[in-house]
Amino acid sequence: xxxxxxxxxxxxxxxxxxxxxxxxxxxxxxxxxxxxxxxxxxxxxxxxxxxxxxxxxxxxxxxxxxxxxxxxxxxxxxxxxxxxxxxxxxxxxxxxxxxxxxxxxxxxxxxxxxxxxxxxxxxxxxxxxxxxxxxxxxxxxxxxxxxxxxxxxxxxxxxxxxxxxxxxxxxxxxxxxxxxxxxxxxxxxxxxxxxxxxxxxxxxxxxxxxxxxxxxxxxxxxxxxxxxxxxxxxxxxxxxxxxxxxxxxxxxxxxxxxxxxxxxxxxxxxxxxxxxxxxxxxxxxxxxxxxxxxxxxxxxxxxxxxxxxxxxxxxxxxxxxxxxxxxxxxxxxxxxxxxxxxxxxxxxxx
Amino acid sequence: xxxxxxxxxxxxxxxxxxxxxxxxxxxxxxxxxxxxxxxxxxxxxxxxxxxxxxxxxxxxxxxxxxxxxxxxxxxxxxxxxxxxxxxxxxxxxxxxxxxxxxxxxxxxxxxxxxxxxxxxxxxxxxxxxxxxxxxxxxxxxxxxxxxxxxxxxxxxxxxxxxxxxxxxxxxxxxxxxxxxxxxxxxxxxxxxxxxxxxxxxxxxxxxxxxxxxxxxxxxxxxxxxxxxxxxxxxxxxxxxxxxxxxxxxxxxxxxxxxxxxxxxxxxxxxxxxxxxxxxxxxxxxxxxxxxxxxxxxxxxxxxxxxxxxxxxxxxxxxxxxxxxxxxxxxxxxxxxxxxxxxxxxxxxxx
DNA sequence: GCGTGTTTTGACAAGGTTGTCAATATTGGA
DNA sequence: TCCAATATTGACAACCTTGTCAAAACACGC
Numbered sequence: 231x232x233x234x235x236x237x238x239x240x241x242x243x244x245x246x247x248x249x250x251x252x253x254x255x256x257x258x259x260x261x262x263x264x265x266x267x268x269x270x271x272x273x274x275x276x277x278x279x280x281x282x283x284x285x286x287x288x289x290x291x292x293x294x295x296x297x298x299x300x301x302x303x304x305x306x307x308x309x310x311x312x313x314x315x316x317x318x319x320x321x322x323x324x325x326x327x328x329x330x331x332x333x334x335x336x337x338x339x340x341x342x343x344x345x346x347x348x349x350x351x352x353x354x355x356x357x358x359x360x361x362x363x364x365x366x367x368x369x370x371x372x373x374x375x376x377x378x379x380x381x382x383x384x385x386x387x388x389x390x391x392x393x394x395x396x397x398x399x400x401x402x403x404x405x406x407x408x409x410x411x412x413x414x415x416x417x418x419x420x421x422x423x424x425x426x427x428x429x430x431x432x433x434x435x436x437x438x439x440x441x442x443x444x445x446x447x448x449x450x451x452x453x454x455x456x457x458x459x460x461x462x463x464x465x466x467x468x469x470x471x472x473x474x475x476x477x478x479x480x481x482x483x484x485x486x487x488x489x490x491x492x493x494x495x496x497x498x499x500x501x502x503x504x505x506x507x508x509x510x511x512x513x514x515x516x517x518x519x520x521x522x523x524x525x526x527x528x529x530x531x532x533x534x535x536x537x538x539x540x541x542x543x544x545x546x547x548x549x550x551x552x553x554x555x556x557x558x559x560x561x562x563x564x565x566x567x568x569x570x571x572x573x574x575x576x577x578x579x580x
Numbered sequence: 581x582x583x584x585x586x587x588x589x590x591x592x593x594x595x596x597x598x599x600x601x602x603x604x605x606x607x608x609x610x611x612x613x614x615x616x617x618x619x620x621x622x623x624x625x626x627x628x629x630x631x632x633x634x635x636x637x638x639x640x641x642x643x644x645x646x647x648x649x650x651x652x653x654x655x656x657x658x659x660x661x662x663x664x665x666x667x668x669x670x671x672x673x674x675x676x677x678x679x680x681x682x683x684x685x686x687x688x689x690x691x692x693x694x695x696x697x698x699x700x701x702x703x704x705x706x707x708x709x710x711x712x713x714x715x716x717x718x719x720x721x722x723x724x725x726x727x728x729x730x731x732x733x734x735x736x737x738x739x740x741x742x743x744x745x746x747x748x749x750x751x752x753x754x755x756x757x758x759x760x761x762x763x764x765x766x767x768x769x770x771x772x773x774x775x776x777x778x779x780x781x782x783x784x785x786x787x788x789x790x791x792x793x794x795x796x797x798x799x800x801x802x803x804x805x806x807x808x809x810x811x812x813x814x815x816x817x818x819x820x821x822x823x824x825x826x827x828x829x830x831x832x833x834x835x836x837x838x839x840x841x842x843x844x845x846x847x848x849x850x851x852x853x854x855x856x857x858x859x860x861x862x863x864x865x866x867x868x869x870x871x872x873x874x875x876x877x878x879x880x881x882x883x884x885x886x887x888x889x890x891x892x893x894x895x896x897x898x899x900x901x902x903x904x905x906x907x908x909x910x911x912x913x914x915x916x917x918x919x920x921x922x923x924x925x926x927x928x929x930x
Numbered sequence: 931g932c933g934t935g936t937t938t939t940g941a942c943a944a945g946g947t948t949g950t951c952a953a954t955a956t957t958g959g960a
Numbered sequence: 961t962c963c964a965a966t967a968t969t970g971a972c973a974a975c976c977t978t979g980t981c982a983a984a985a986c987a988c989g990c
Contacts, residue, residue, distance in 0.1 A: 239705075253947085265969080270968090285947075287638075287707040288638045292974095294949090295948095299679075320684050331680060333670075495874075523815075605938090605939065607979095616938075617938070617939095636977070642976080643944075644979085
């Protein structure tokens with residue numbers, strides 16, 4: 231007979247009795263507090279192991295101040311970007327004994343501070359998380375940062391943010407990545423390069439564009455305003471941009487899209503317009519999302535280590551929670567990678 | 581000055597004092613228990629409102645038996661299917677005052693019962709959820725169901741399961757949906773129809789195939805074993821199936837894929853082989869995932885109301901939690917929808 | 931008016947942990 | 961050897977709610 235039913239689970243008292251010490255000593259050992267002899271420490275550990283002891287979260291957070299809960303705040307689930315980050319964050323939480331809960335807060339960007347506060351309290355007051363992982367576009371929102379700070383909730387941000395923002399940050403070097411892309415294109419011989427921006431409230435949109443601009447200038451090329459199009463990071467906006475380019479008298483020979491979804495839209499529009507990618511126009515994306523290998527041709531792009539970003543974010547957060555020194559600022563930059571696939575080629579000989 | 585900082589939050593005692601009643605009466609009112617005069621009830625409600633009182637989850641779950649936590653268990657995040665369901669589930673949880681946490685358990689299917697138990701305990705023992713939303717392919721796994729039952733954790737399953745499985749279930753009519761697809765194809769005049777299966781551990785694979793088979797028979801057509809291919813629900817397996825079909829002496833005139841990702845792979849393979857969809861071959865998917873409108877041509881498919889499935893799952897679970905009658909079985913079938921897009925057409929005249 | 935039965939209310943314990951502070955054991959120096 | 965200082969340990973309160981059970985209030989029938 232398989233033993234499955236969990237009997238009355240062991241409490242700290244039981245561990246204490248078995249180890250022949252007081253409850254408080256057990257607490258000390260299990261929380262790695264100082265002032266316990268090594269001998270007792272071992273004894274307690276053994277007893278806990280033997281009894282298969284697991285501390286009660288509710289009791290802990292009732293008495294102590296921790297909830298062992300981390301909240302991932304984003305404005306919309308469903309995007310490849312959010313999901314991949316979430317994946318890494320969940321794994322890291324499981325490893326660290328934390329629990330990840332998802333908070334979906336919509337359209338927070340346009341709200342006033344009291345409204346933002348109400349939204350957060352609505353979701354978080356019942357069980358206040360020990361920390362929040364803030365994703366784009368909220369990562370860069372000052373009002374949201376302010377509200378969370380006033381609520382006393384530590385935050386780690388994922389993605390590029392304005393330089394004045396303090397605190398924990400995990401990102402890649404969007405700026406350098408954009409330079410890498412432009413360098414690749416100029417090395418192929420492209421001079422007339424178009425750009426499709428992401429949604430304007432996200433900092434990455436600005437950063438990627440300035441990397442693009444600087445690299446263009448460094449290559450002795452001008453950024454033609456007619457070849458810079460707005461976008462929303464959605465497929466459809468890329469498609470629209472693609473159709474715009476099609477109507478130009480002189481098309482760009484290459485287009486750098488601020489993300490993969492839009493790049494796929496651009497490629498779709500170009501193909502529908504009778505052009506071949508990369509024979510007529512090269513296209514580069516950003517993210518290395520699923521779609522990059524599901525579209526044809528395969529998309530040349532920048533790989534963001536999304537799930538690593540999520541995992542590092544959680545680890546940073548938990549580490550800072552354990553440090554005496556609060557509001558420590560820390561910035562982690564993970565490596566991106568240029569992924570050469572099939573949507574780029576030298577410009578067509580005229 | 582905006583008041584943002586949450587001061588020492590009100591406790592039940594404060595509400596009791598303000599309302600001039602005992603703590604227990606407040607508890608009764610707030611939990612909608614009987615045996616309180618309407619007059620007092622009103623008074624307590626007003627006091628709670630005035631003090632902006634929010635009960636402490638930790639205290640509640642320490643003393644009571646609820647954790648106000650629901651766990652979504654799946655074997656992999658990142659798929660469109662899981663994410664869309666999760667989206668609906670998160671929203672429903674927020675509405676109901678619950679919190680959704682994600683449990684990622686990998687490869688549980690191949691494990692023994694003690695291993696499964698260990699995996700669940702590893703994730704859930706610290707804070708036992710009030711219930712679990714079980715997604716495919718775990719929804720149909722008997723061992724997992726057994727373990728959760730023994731742990732005393734209520735379960736709601738999403739997606740088709742074996743008929744002998746009791747309990748809460750939210751699904752669409754996969755069987756009927758498959759019949760709808762075949763009917764559409766036969767109405768167009770197709771006779772030689774291929775099928776690509778999903779991964780074998782998922783019940784939906786069997787159900788969709790049997791719907792396909794029955795509808796074929798009903799239309800007086802034979803299911804040609806050479807036109808039935810295995811798959812994994814992944815894009816790549818659809819691509820492989822597409823390449824297989826290409827090599828046949830006589831291609832099917834239409835292919836029914838068990839999901840959209842594979843359908844996209846099939847279309848990609850056919851197009852690479854120089855065939856046009858739907859001119860040479862019609863393709864139908866299942867799910868109406870993102871990719872259905874990002875590929876070209878747009879994919880004809882069956883829409884599953886995924887986020888509704890997630891939302892209903894949570895609501896069912898919470899409802900059953902509040903009922904005295906435990907292990908009540910309940911089955912909810914949501915409506916699917918046939919979505920006609922551009923990958924189906926009458927078979928080519930020979 | 932009194933006893934009986936029912937409804938409403940409250941006092942108090944319990945749940946499992948951590949923080950405080952006092953008690954005890956240990957060390958070092960005179 | 962003894963005292964002071966320090967390191968280790970434990971007793972007990974506190975955290976905030978819910979469950980139990982007894983007390984109080986009320987209704988009803990005689």
